[in-house]
Amino acid sequence: MKIERLTGHSLEPLKHLVEEVWRRPRSEAYYRWRYGEAPGLLTLVALEGARCVSTISAFQKQYRDGDAELACLEPFDWYTLPEMRATGVGLRLMKSLMNSGPPLVGIGGSTLTRQMLPRLGFRTVAQATQFVLPLSGAYILRDRGWPALAKNAARIVLDAAAAVWFRPARRPFMARLEFTRVAQLDAELAKIDGGTGFRSVPDPAFHEWLAKGSAVARTGDYVTVAIARRGETLGWALARLYRARGLLYGVILDLRLKRQDAELGEAAVRGVSRVLAGCGADSVRAYSTCATLSAAYRAAGFRAAEKLPAMVRSRQREVALGSVALSGVADFAFLTVHDFPAERAATAAAAPDPGLRGRMVRPSSVAAGLRDDR
Numbered sequence: 001m002k003i004e005r006l007t008g009h010s011l012e013p014l015k016h017l018v019e020e021v022w023r024r025p026r027s028e029a030y031y032r033w034r035y036g037e038a039p040g041l042l043t044l045v046a047l048e049g050a051r052c053v054s055t056i057s058a059f060q061k062q063y064r065d066g067d068a069e070l071a072c073l074e075p076f077d078w079y080t081l082p083e084m085r086a087t088g089v090g091l092r093l094m095k096s097l098m099n100s101g102p103p104l105v106g107i108g109g110s111t112l113t114r115q116m117l118p119r120l121g122f123r124t125v126a127q128a129t130q131f132v133l134p135l136s137g138a139y140i141l142r143d144r145g146w147p148a149l150a151k152n153a154a155r156i157v158l159d160a161a162a163a164v165w166f167r168p169a170r171r172p173f174m175a176r177l178e179f180t181r182v183a184q185l186d187a188e189l190a191k192i193d194g195g196t197g198f199r200s201v202p203d204p205a206f207h208e209w210l211a212k213g214s215a216v217a218r219t220g221d222y223v224t225v226a227i228a229r230r231g232e233t234l235g236w237a238l239a240r241l242y243r244a245r246g247l248l249y250g251v252i253l254d255l256r257l258k259r260q261d262a263e264l265g266e267a268a269v270r271g272v273s274r275v276l277a278g279c280g281a282d283s284v285r286a287y288s289t290c291a292t293l294s295a296a297y298r299a300a301g302f303r304a305a306e307k308l309p310a311m312v313r314s315r316q317r318e319v320a321l322g323s324v325a326l327s328g329v330a331d332f333a334f335l336t337v338h339d340f341p342a343e344r345a346a347t348a349a350a351a352p353d354p355g356l357r358g359r360m361v362r363p364s365s366v367a368a369g370l371r372d373d374r
Contacts, residue, residue: 001053001089003096006035006043013052014045021079029216037212039205042073044096046080046089054080056093060102062201064193069201071102078113094120098313107287108308122311125198126289131302133273139247139282178228179271184211185224189236194256202256207238223279225272227257234258237272241279250281255293265296273300 006014011031019026024034035043040060045052058073075097080090097104098120107128109117118124134140182189190202213219220242227235235257241250252272257264273284286302288294289310298304 001087001092002047003044003089003092004047006045010045010047010052011035013047013050014043014055017052017055017079017081025217027216033209033213033216037209039203039209042097042100044093046084046093048084053084054089054093056090056097058097058104059206061203061206063103063105063198064201065198072105072200073097073100073102075104075106078109091116091120098315101315103312103314105310105312107310114309117311117313120313121315122313124309125312126310127307128287128289128310129294129307130305131286131288131294131297132305133284133300133302134282135250135277135284136247136282142245142247174267174271176229177234177267177271178226179275180226180228181275182224182226184208184222185236185238189224189226189233192233192235192256192258202254221279223275225275227268227271234264235268237268239272239276241276241281247282248280250276250279250284252276252284252286255286260290260292262292262295262299265292266299269293269296269300269302 004010014035015026015031018024024030035041038059041057042060043055043057046054056075056078058075061072061074062069063072075094078090078094080093084090104122106117106122108114185202185204185207187204190204193199193202207222207224210219211222214221220240223237223239223241225237225239226233227237235255237252237256238254239250239252241248243249250273252269255268255272257268269286276284284302286297287308288297294304
Protein backbone atom coordinates (compact mmCIF):
# COMPACT_ATOMS: atom_id res chain seq x y z
CA MET A 1 0.00 0.00 0.00
CA LYS A 2 1.46 3.34 -1.03
CA ILE A 3 0.42 6.69 0.41
CA GLU A 4 1.35 9.80 -1.51
CA ARG A 5 0.31 13.32 -2.36
CA LEU A 6 -1.92 13.57 -5.38
CA THR A 7 -0.01 13.92 -8.65
CA GLY A 8 -0.95 13.76 -12.31
CA HIS A 9 -0.03 10.06 -12.20
CA SER A 10 -2.45 9.26 -9.34
CA LEU A 11 -5.29 11.49 -10.54
CA GLU A 12 -6.76 8.82 -12.81
CA PRO A 13 -7.07 6.22 -10.01
CA LEU A 14 -8.59 8.92 -7.77
CA LYS A 15 -11.17 9.74 -10.46
CA HIS A 16 -12.35 6.13 -10.40
CA LEU A 17 -12.81 6.29 -6.62
CA VAL A 18 -14.60 9.66 -6.76
CA GLU A 19 -16.96 8.50 -9.50
CA GLU A 20 -17.73 5.29 -7.64
CA VAL A 21 -18.49 7.05 -4.37
CA TRP A 22 -19.76 10.60 -4.93
CA ARG A 23 -22.36 12.17 -7.18
CA ARG A 24 -20.21 14.86 -8.71
CA PRO A 25 -19.41 16.22 -12.17
CA ARG A 26 -17.04 14.10 -14.22
CA SER A 27 -15.70 16.67 -16.67
CA GLU A 28 -12.05 17.50 -17.04
CA ALA A 29 -12.94 21.10 -16.14
CA TYR A 30 -14.34 19.92 -12.81
CA TYR A 31 -11.28 17.85 -11.90
CA ARG A 32 -9.01 20.72 -12.90
CA TRP A 33 -11.02 23.11 -10.71
CA ARG A 34 -11.39 20.73 -7.74
CA TYR A 35 -7.89 19.27 -7.57
CA GLY A 36 -5.69 21.49 -9.72
CA GLU A 37 -6.77 25.09 -9.15
CA ALA A 38 -7.92 25.13 -5.51
CA PRO A 39 -5.61 27.43 -3.52
CA GLY A 40 -3.75 25.76 -0.69
CA LEU A 41 -5.22 22.33 -1.35
CA LEU A 42 -3.49 19.21 -0.09
CA THR A 43 -4.85 15.81 -1.23
CA LEU A 44 -3.47 12.46 -0.13
CA VAL A 45 -4.30 9.14 -1.77
CA ALA A 46 -3.67 5.52 -0.84
CA LEU A 47 -2.87 3.29 -3.81
CA GLU A 48 -3.06 -0.48 -3.94
CA GLY A 49 -1.41 -1.20 -7.24
CA ALA A 50 -3.19 0.96 -9.80
CA ARG A 51 -6.31 1.36 -7.64
CA CYS A 52 -7.04 4.27 -5.28
CA VAL A 53 -8.64 2.85 -2.13
CA SER A 54 -8.65 5.86 0.20
CA THR A 55 -8.30 9.63 0.06
CA ILE A 56 -8.41 12.74 2.21
CA SER A 57 -8.15 16.42 1.30
CA ALA A 58 -7.39 19.50 3.37
CA PHE A 59 -7.25 23.21 2.74
CA GLN A 60 -4.18 24.94 4.07
CA LYS A 61 -5.42 28.15 5.70
CA GLN A 62 -3.93 30.91 7.79
CA TYR A 63 -5.60 31.42 11.18
CA ARG A 64 -5.23 34.18 13.73
CA ASP A 65 -5.11 33.34 17.42
CA GLY A 66 -5.23 36.75 19.05
CA ASP A 67 -2.65 38.72 17.10
CA ALA A 68 -0.52 35.71 16.15
CA GLU A 69 -0.91 33.92 12.82
CA LEU A 70 -0.47 30.20 12.30
CA ALA A 71 -1.04 27.83 9.39
CA CYS A 72 -3.80 25.24 9.87
CA LEU A 73 -5.31 22.41 7.86
CA GLU A 74 -9.07 22.00 7.35
CA PRO A 75 -9.64 18.32 6.43
CA PHE A 76 -12.59 17.10 4.33
CA ASP A 77 -13.52 14.37 1.81
CA TRP A 78 -12.10 11.60 4.03
CA TYR A 79 -13.14 8.29 2.52
CA THR A 80 -11.99 4.67 2.34
CA LEU A 81 -13.56 1.86 0.34
CA PRO A 82 -15.56 -0.35 2.74
CA GLU A 83 -13.57 -3.49 1.96
CA MET A 84 -10.32 -1.68 2.87
CA ARG A 85 -11.33 -0.12 6.18
CA ALA A 86 -10.12 -3.04 8.27
CA THR A 87 -6.58 -2.38 7.01
CA GLY A 88 -6.51 1.01 8.78
CA VAL A 89 -5.41 2.79 5.62
CA GLY A 90 -7.83 5.67 6.28
CA LEU A 91 -6.25 6.22 9.69
CA ARG A 92 -2.83 6.24 8.06
CA LEU A 93 -3.98 9.06 5.79
CA MET A 94 -5.27 11.10 8.72
CA LYS A 95 -2.05 10.47 10.67
CA SER A 96 -0.07 11.65 7.66
CA LEU A 97 -1.92 14.96 7.89
CA MET A 98 -1.36 15.05 11.66
CA ASN A 99 2.37 14.46 11.20
CA SER A 100 2.69 17.19 8.57
CA GLY A 101 2.95 19.80 11.33
CA PRO A 102 0.11 22.36 11.20
CA PRO A 103 -2.86 22.11 13.58
CA LEU A 104 -5.95 20.41 12.15
CA VAL A 105 -9.29 22.17 12.54
CA GLY A 106 -12.64 20.53 11.80
CA ILE A 107 -16.27 20.20 12.74
CA GLY A 108 -18.62 17.28 13.06
CA GLY A 109 -18.33 14.16 10.98
CA SER A 110 -20.02 10.77 11.31
CA THR A 111 -20.66 9.24 14.74
CA LEU A 112 -17.68 6.92 14.30
CA THR A 113 -15.45 9.81 13.29
CA ARG A 114 -16.43 11.81 16.36
CA GLN A 115 -15.68 8.81 18.57
CA MET A 116 -12.33 8.21 16.92
CA LEU A 117 -10.88 11.71 16.70
CA PRO A 118 -10.39 12.24 20.48
CA ARG A 119 -8.30 9.04 20.50
CA LEU A 120 -6.11 10.65 17.85
CA GLY A 121 -5.52 13.72 20.01
CA PHE A 122 -8.31 15.96 18.75
CA ARG A 123 -9.79 18.24 21.39
CA THR A 124 -13.30 19.68 21.35
CA VAL A 125 -12.94 23.44 21.69
CA ALA A 126 -16.54 24.50 21.02
CA GLN A 127 -19.97 23.32 19.99
CA ALA A 128 -21.24 24.58 16.64
CA THR A 129 -24.99 25.18 16.56
CA GLN A 130 -26.89 24.93 13.31
CA PHE A 131 -29.54 27.60 12.80
CA VAL A 132 -32.39 27.30 10.30
CA LEU A 133 -34.81 29.94 9.02
CA PRO A 134 -37.74 28.52 6.99
CA LEU A 135 -38.93 30.91 4.28
CA SER A 136 -41.54 28.96 2.32
CA GLY A 137 -44.35 26.50 2.72
CA ALA A 138 -42.59 24.17 0.31
CA TYR A 139 -39.62 23.94 2.69
CA ILE A 140 -41.83 23.39 5.76
CA LEU A 141 -43.74 20.63 3.97
CA ARG A 142 -40.76 19.05 2.20
CA ASP A 143 -40.98 15.72 4.06
CA ARG A 144 -44.74 15.38 4.42
CA GLY A 145 -46.19 12.42 2.58
CA TRP A 146 -49.54 14.12 2.02
CA PRO A 147 -51.70 13.88 -1.12
CA ALA A 148 -50.75 16.50 -3.70
CA LEU A 149 -53.97 18.49 -3.36
CA ALA A 150 -53.73 18.74 0.42
CA LYS A 151 -50.04 19.57 0.21
CA ASN A 152 -50.62 22.36 -2.33
CA ALA A 153 -53.38 23.88 -0.19
CA ALA A 154 -51.20 23.71 2.92
CA ARG A 155 -48.26 25.19 1.03
CA ILE A 156 -50.30 28.27 0.06
CA VAL A 157 -51.30 28.83 3.68
CA LEU A 158 -47.78 28.24 4.98
CA ASP A 159 -46.24 30.50 2.32
CA ALA A 160 -48.37 33.33 3.65
CA ALA A 161 -47.56 32.43 7.25
CA ALA A 162 -43.83 32.16 6.56
CA ALA A 163 -43.82 35.58 4.89
CA VAL A 164 -45.23 37.10 8.09
CA TRP A 165 -43.71 34.92 10.80
CA PHE A 166 -40.29 33.87 9.53
CA ARG A 167 -39.22 36.31 6.81
CA PRO A 168 -36.64 38.64 8.38
CA ALA A 169 -38.16 42.07 8.89
CA ARG A 170 -36.31 45.35 8.95
CA ARG A 171 -35.85 46.88 12.38
CA PRO A 172 -35.40 50.57 13.22
CA PHE A 173 -31.72 50.08 13.99
CA MET A 174 -31.25 48.77 10.42
CA ALA A 175 -32.53 51.97 8.81
CA ARG A 176 -29.10 53.39 8.04
CA LEU A 177 -27.44 50.08 7.18
CA GLU A 178 -26.75 49.19 3.56
CA PHE A 179 -26.46 45.61 2.31
CA THR A 180 -24.87 45.63 -1.12
CA ARG A 181 -24.09 42.62 -3.29
CA VAL A 182 -20.55 42.86 -4.61
CA ALA A 183 -18.74 40.77 -7.21
CA GLN A 184 -16.52 39.04 -4.66
CA LEU A 185 -14.41 39.55 -1.56
CA ASP A 186 -11.67 42.08 -2.27
CA ALA A 187 -8.56 43.05 -0.31
CA GLU A 188 -10.31 45.91 1.50
CA LEU A 189 -13.23 43.79 2.71
CA ALA A 190 -10.82 41.02 3.68
CA LYS A 191 -9.23 43.37 6.23
CA ILE A 192 -12.35 42.87 8.35
CA ASP A 193 -11.57 39.47 9.83
CA GLY A 194 -14.08 39.39 12.66
CA GLY A 195 -12.36 40.09 15.97
CA THR A 196 -9.53 39.02 18.23
CA GLY A 197 -10.24 35.34 18.82
CA PHE A 198 -9.30 32.20 16.90
CA ARG A 199 -10.43 32.68 13.29
CA SER A 200 -9.30 32.02 9.75
CA VAL A 201 -7.77 34.84 7.75
CA PRO A 202 -10.12 35.87 4.89
CA ASP A 203 -8.59 34.90 1.55
CA PRO A 204 -9.87 36.63 -1.64
CA ALA A 205 -8.15 33.95 -3.78
CA PHE A 206 -10.20 31.22 -2.08
CA HIS A 207 -13.42 33.16 -2.67
CA GLU A 208 -12.48 33.66 -6.32
CA TRP A 209 -11.90 29.92 -6.67
CA LEU A 210 -15.29 29.16 -5.13
CA ALA A 211 -17.01 31.48 -7.59
CA LYS A 212 -15.44 29.61 -10.52
CA GLY A 213 -17.08 26.44 -9.26
CA SER A 214 -20.54 27.75 -10.13
CA ALA A 215 -20.00 26.97 -13.80
CA VAL A 216 -17.71 23.93 -13.79
CA ALA A 217 -19.00 22.12 -10.71
CA ARG A 218 -22.64 23.25 -10.56
CA THR A 219 -22.13 24.41 -7.00
CA GLY A 220 -24.82 27.10 -7.17
CA ASP A 221 -24.40 30.85 -6.86
CA TYR A 222 -22.19 32.64 -4.36
CA VAL A 223 -23.43 35.88 -2.87
CA THR A 224 -20.98 38.32 -1.30
CA VAL A 225 -22.63 41.12 0.68
CA ALA A 226 -20.89 44.26 1.92
CA ILE A 227 -22.41 45.79 5.06
CA ALA A 228 -21.98 49.55 5.50
CA ARG A 229 -23.40 52.57 7.28
CA ARG A 230 -22.90 56.17 6.16
CA GLY A 231 -19.97 55.21 3.97
CA GLU A 232 -18.23 53.12 6.65
CA THR A 233 -17.84 49.42 5.89
CA LEU A 234 -18.87 47.44 8.97
CA GLY A 235 -18.56 43.88 7.69
CA TRP A 236 -19.27 41.36 4.97
CA ALA A 237 -20.89 38.02 4.42
CA LEU A 238 -20.42 35.12 2.02
CA ALA A 239 -23.49 33.04 1.24
CA ARG A 240 -24.37 30.30 -1.19
CA LEU A 241 -27.58 29.49 -3.06
CA TYR A 242 -28.06 26.02 -4.51
CA ARG A 243 -30.93 23.80 -5.61
CA ALA A 244 -31.66 20.37 -4.19
CA ARG A 245 -34.88 18.33 -4.14
CA GLY A 246 -36.71 21.14 -5.93
CA LEU A 247 -35.90 23.73 -3.25
CA LEU A 248 -33.52 26.68 -3.26
CA TYR A 249 -31.30 26.54 -0.17
CA GLY A 250 -29.49 29.56 1.19
CA VAL A 251 -26.45 29.04 3.40
CA ILE A 252 -24.56 31.79 5.22
CA LEU A 253 -21.02 30.46 4.93
CA ASP A 254 -19.11 33.29 6.57
CA LEU A 255 -20.06 36.50 8.39
CA ARG A 256 -17.42 38.96 9.60
CA LEU A 257 -18.11 42.20 11.48
CA LYS A 258 -15.85 44.97 12.69
CA ARG A 259 -17.04 44.61 16.25
CA GLN A 260 -18.85 42.08 18.41
CA ASP A 261 -22.03 44.03 19.02
CA ALA A 262 -25.45 42.44 19.66
CA GLU A 263 -27.40 45.04 17.68
CA LEU A 264 -25.03 45.02 14.73
CA GLY A 265 -24.94 41.22 14.75
CA GLU A 266 -28.73 40.93 14.60
CA ALA A 267 -28.93 43.62 11.91
CA ALA A 268 -26.29 41.83 9.83
CA VAL A 269 -28.05 38.46 10.08
CA ARG A 270 -31.40 40.01 9.20
CA GLY A 271 -29.98 41.99 6.30
CA VAL A 272 -28.09 39.09 4.72
CA SER A 273 -31.13 36.82 5.20
CA ARG A 274 -33.29 39.42 3.44
CA VAL A 275 -30.88 39.40 0.50
CA LEU A 276 -31.17 35.60 0.25
CA ALA A 277 -34.95 35.73 0.65
CA GLY A 278 -35.03 38.27 -2.18
CA CYS A 279 -33.19 35.72 -4.34
CA GLY A 280 -36.02 33.23 -3.74
CA ALA A 281 -34.43 31.05 -1.04
CA ASP A 282 -36.82 28.56 0.58
CA SER A 283 -34.69 28.50 3.71
CA VAL A 284 -31.51 29.97 5.15
CA ARG A 285 -29.08 27.97 7.26
CA ALA A 286 -25.94 28.78 9.20
CA TYR A 287 -23.58 27.33 11.80
CA SER A 288 -22.03 29.35 14.60
CA THR A 289 -19.75 28.77 17.57
CA CYS A 290 -19.82 32.47 18.46
CA ALA A 291 -22.07 33.51 21.35
CA THR A 292 -22.78 36.95 19.86
CA LEU A 293 -23.65 35.60 16.42
CA SER A 294 -25.68 32.74 17.89
CA ALA A 295 -27.75 35.27 19.84
CA ALA A 296 -28.12 37.28 16.63
CA TYR A 297 -29.47 34.28 14.71
CA ARG A 298 -31.99 33.58 17.46
CA ALA A 299 -33.09 37.22 17.60
CA ALA A 300 -33.55 37.18 13.81
CA GLY A 301 -35.99 34.27 14.01
CA PHE A 302 -33.67 31.35 13.25
CA ARG A 303 -34.41 28.07 15.01
CA ALA A 304 -31.54 26.25 16.72
CA ALA A 305 -31.19 22.70 15.40
CA GLU A 306 -28.35 20.24 15.87
CA LYS A 307 -25.00 20.81 17.52
CA LEU A 308 -21.68 19.46 16.28
CA PRO A 309 -18.28 19.52 18.02
CA ALA A 310 -15.62 21.84 16.68
CA MET A 311 -12.30 20.02 17.12
CA VAL A 312 -8.66 21.03 16.97
CA ARG A 313 -5.62 18.78 16.92
CA SER A 314 -2.34 20.58 17.53
CA ARG A 315 1.15 19.43 18.49
CA GLN A 316 2.51 22.97 18.55
CA ARG A 317 0.43 24.92 21.00
CA GLU A 318 -2.83 25.13 22.87
CA VAL A 319 -5.55 26.66 20.69
CA ALA A 320 -8.28 28.45 22.63
CA LEU A 321 -11.38 30.12 21.22
CA GLY A 322 -11.74 33.83 21.72
CA SER A 323 -14.77 36.00 21.13
CA VAL A 324 -15.50 35.01 17.54
CA ALA A 325 -16.40 31.87 15.66
CA LEU A 326 -14.13 29.50 13.87
CA SER A 327 -14.57 30.67 10.31
CA GLY A 328 -13.73 28.31 7.49
CA VAL A 329 -15.75 27.51 4.40
CA ALA A 330 -14.00 24.46 3.00
CA ASP A 331 -16.53 21.66 2.88
CA PHE A 332 -20.11 22.79 2.55
CA ALA A 333 -19.02 25.73 0.45
CA PHE A 334 -19.15 23.60 -2.68
CA LEU A 335 -20.64 20.18 -1.88
CA THR A 336 -24.36 19.58 -2.27
CA VAL A 337 -26.94 17.94 -0.06
CA HIS A 338 -27.11 14.98 -2.43
CA ASP A 339 -23.35 14.51 -2.60
CA PHE A 340 -22.89 11.47 -0.37
CA PRO A 341 -21.22 8.10 -0.76
CA ALA A 342 -23.20 5.72 -2.95
CA GLU A 343 -23.32 3.08 -0.21
CA ARG A 344 -25.50 5.43 1.85
CA ALA A 345 -27.82 6.35 -1.03
CA ALA A 346 -30.61 3.97 -0.04
CA THR A 347 -30.82 5.12 3.56
CA ALA A 348 -30.23 8.78 2.75
CA ALA A 349 -33.03 8.78 0.18
CA ALA A 350 -35.47 7.95 2.96
CA ALA A 351 -34.06 10.56 5.33
CA PRO A 352 -35.89 13.87 5.86
CA ASP A 353 -33.00 16.08 4.78
CA PRO A 354 -29.36 14.89 4.80
CA GLY A 355 -28.19 18.48 5.15
CA LEU A 356 -30.12 19.10 8.34
CA ARG A 357 -28.73 15.94 9.90
CA GLY A 358 -25.20 17.27 9.69
CA ARG A 359 -23.89 14.60 7.36
CA MET A 360 -23.33 16.96 4.48
CA VAL A 361 -23.79 20.43 5.88
CA ARG A 362 -20.68 22.33 6.68
CA PRO A 363 -20.08 25.50 8.38
CA SER A 364 -21.01 28.99 8.21
CA SER A 365 -18.63 30.68 10.55
CA VAL A 366 -16.99 27.41 11.53
CA ALA A 367 -14.12 25.31 10.33
CA ALA A 368 -14.46 22.76 7.58
CA GLY A 369 -16.03 19.37 8.11
CA LEU A 370 -14.29 16.12 8.96
CA ARG A 371 -16.68 13.86 7.20
CA ASP A 372 -17.27 10.51 5.60
CA ASP A 373 -15.96 7.13 6.52
CA ARG A 374 -12.50 5.86 7.09
